[in-house]
Amino acid sequence: MLNNGAYVFGHDEKLVVASPRTIRGGTVTKHLAYLYQLPPTPYEEAWQLQQTIHSERVDDKTNDTLLLLEHLPTYTVGRRVKDALRLINEDARIKHSIPIYQTERGGLITYHGPGQLVGYPILKLKTYCRGPKTYMHLLEEVLIRLLHDFGLQAHRRDHCIGVWIADRKIAALGVHVSRGVTMHGFALNVMNDLQAYDWIIPCGIEGCKVTTMAKELGRDVRLPSVSDRLCAIFAETFGVLFQQERSKDVLWKHSNQVHLGLKKQPHPTAQAP
Numbered sequence: 001m002l003n004n005g006a007y008v009f010g011h012d013e014k015l016v017v018a019s020p021r022t023i024r025g026g027t028v029t030k031h032l033a034y035l036y037q038l039p040p041t042p043y044e045e046a047w048q049l050q051q052t053i054h055s056e057r058v059d060d061k062t063n064d065t066l067l068l069l070e071h072l073p074t075y076t077v078g079r080r081v082k083d084a085l086r087l088i089n090e091d092a093r094i095k096h097s098i099p100i101y102q103t104e105r106g107g108l109i110t111y112h113g114p115g116q117l118v119g120y121p122i123l124k125l126k127t128y129c130r131g132p133k134t135y136m137h138l139l140e141e142v143l144i145r146l147l148h149d150f151g152l153q154a155h156r157r158d159h160c161i162g163v164w165i166a167d168r169k170i171a172a173l174g175v176h177v178s179r180g181v182t183m184h185g186f187a188l189n190v191m192n193d194l195q196a197y198d199w200i201i202p203c204g205i206e207g208c209k210v211t212t213m214a215k216e217l218g219r220d221v222r223l224p225s226v227s228d229r230l231c232a233i234f235a236e237t238f239g240v241l242f243q244q245e246r247s248k249d250v251l252w253k254h255s256n257q258v259h260l261g262l263k264k265q266p267h268p269t270a271q272a273p
Helices: 043-058 081-087 090-095 132-149 195-199 213-217 223-238 247-253
Strands: 007-011 014-018 031-037 064-069 074-077 100-102 109-112 116-122 155-157 160-165 168-178 181-189 240-245
Touching: 031 223, 043 064, 043 100, 043 116, 043 181, 064 223, 090 195, 116 223, 132 155, 132 160, 132 168, 132 181, 132 223, 168 213, 223 240
Parallel strands: 007 240, 031 064, 031 240, 074 100
Antiparallel strands: 007 014, 064 116, 074 109, 116 181, 155 160, 160 168, 168 181
């Protein structure tokens, strides 16, 4: 513990700092969680890793975990696959060779690509809140506070999950909770190319404008600095102590993973499993 009461825990001299979280005048016991800040990762590999860690967390074989990474260009759709696939320009998707994956998360369709910070918290939900609705608000709070620290005034909208700057969406959220453990999470546009959004109706919102931190600030934004600041705010908001894990260890640590195989959807007529 530092002199200011902040907690520090890490590997390889890379530290994540968070102030003690207090409720009703008392200090909440912090929970140890693993943090992986991964290199750019194909969507299917990250999805399989989530599945493995989720299964281990359900069985109490690992701690709560936060994965932070970038994806290669990818579209994903949620459980309402028939509705979501009507929201994409399939000719443009095929022309630009952008794969599309059907997932078990909520929400409709969104895009992931380089320069976007994606976060996958894999947590025992009841440890932190009463249910999915409160959990989504906590994730929004983390992103709103993060953007505020970079000088951007962001907000949430009633009945429309996500984070906005004025009428421009800057972060999308979609989660899945199974056997009390979360997976999937959020995608924050830091300095990614927005062209791929032109070929979808983001999140199913007609006329939805999309923006990035770099566009709003009028300058480049280093994704590692955003990632590090997000870790600190997430730790403070959820009351966790992050143990920084080496990215090269993640597959070794979960080497018994079962590759469940995410269903790729190349055609708009594809059916949900």
